Amino acid sequence: MVNFYERSIKERFQGIRTFSRGELYNFYLDYEPDLKASTFGWRVYDLRQKGIIRIVSKGVYTLSSKPQYMPNLSEKGGKIARLFLRKLSGSDYCISETAWLNELSTHQTSFSAIILEIEKDLLESAFFFLKTEIKDLYLQPSEKEMKIYVLEKEEPVIMKPLISRSPIQKKKDKNQTINIPHLEKLLVDIYCERQIYFFYSGAELKNIFNNAFDRYAINISRLQNYAKRRGKAPEIEEFISQELAASI
Incomplete structure (x- = not known):
């Protein structure tokens, strides 16, 4: 029975x-x-x-048939993470790559940036410290700066403040444990940070959310809590419920 x-x-x-x-x-x-x-x-x-x-x-x-989201770091992404851990061990951080979104989007993009998030109080000093080690490093670029300077670079690195209590998971990469975002964090960031993810808007933004919900296990409570920390919970909940017909 x-x-x-x-x-x-x-x-x-x-x-x-x-x-x-x-x-x-x-x-x-x-x-x-x-x-x-x-x-x-x-x-x-x-x-x-x-x-x-x-x-x-x-x-x-x-x-429970859907897998957890656990993307792989590129060679450069892994190097950046290991450099950060070697130079600034003990600091809160998270690393991700815009190329990961190609799996979830309809239109593929050749642009690939590495996003390095660091606790706010250390961000500026860490930027100047890492600038001597990392080529094409940018600190919180605006949408205009993204379009003029960043998009033309090959694998640029973008630094920005890490939101406290961000949903982060551990990823093994060459015997090193590296902090990467949970999918719920990535989705909220794409929605909130138009200056970085401006090329994922409109129908493409909907496609990314739809594919993420269809292919991977999504923890709604985790997504909601992080959206609240970013001050966007009502907007994102409405977007998901109306555009994706997902249960919130």
């Missing part, structure tokens, strides 16, 4: 981005009309422990 439920849950919710605890309870009630709420709670716990469902936000679940 247990295997029957597990198979039936996968069949019932396959292709649905998220479903509520109530919807899952109603699924069980179709087979067990007298199922107690306490027993249902243990069923949910068991499903999570077995990796059949995972929690997206309070009372909201998704099937």
Whole structure:
């Protein structure tokens, strides 16, 4: 009977981005009309422990078939990260690459920049310190500076302040553990930072979000919390709910 439920849950919710605890309870009630709420709670716990469902936000679940987002660093990206760790070990940081977005966008771009985020208090001093080591290093360029100077460079490095409590994950690269963003952070940053990601706008921005939600596991609570820290939670929630018809 247990295997029957597990198979039936996968069949019932396959292709649905998220479903509520109530919807899952109603699924069980179709087979067990007298199922107690306490027993249902243990069923949910068991499903999570077995990796059949995972929690997206309070009372909201998704099937656990989608992989976690874990992109690979380019050779230069890895070198920049290791240089930073060697010179400024112990500082909070995060490194990402705009080339990662080609996987999620419809129109591919040959432009590839490395984004190095550092805690705000150290940003300016770190910039001048690293400038002697890194070619084509830019500190918080404006959209105009991006278009005039940065876009013509090959793998430029852009430095900007790291938002406190940013959702960051660890990535192994040549025996070094490197901080890279969770997908939720990357999506919020793309939405918020038009001066850097201006070429991902309109339909392309929608495509990136849509593909991210379709291909990877998204933690809505993590996305919302980071969006709040950036002061953009209502805008991003409206964008997702209206443009992607995703459950927030």
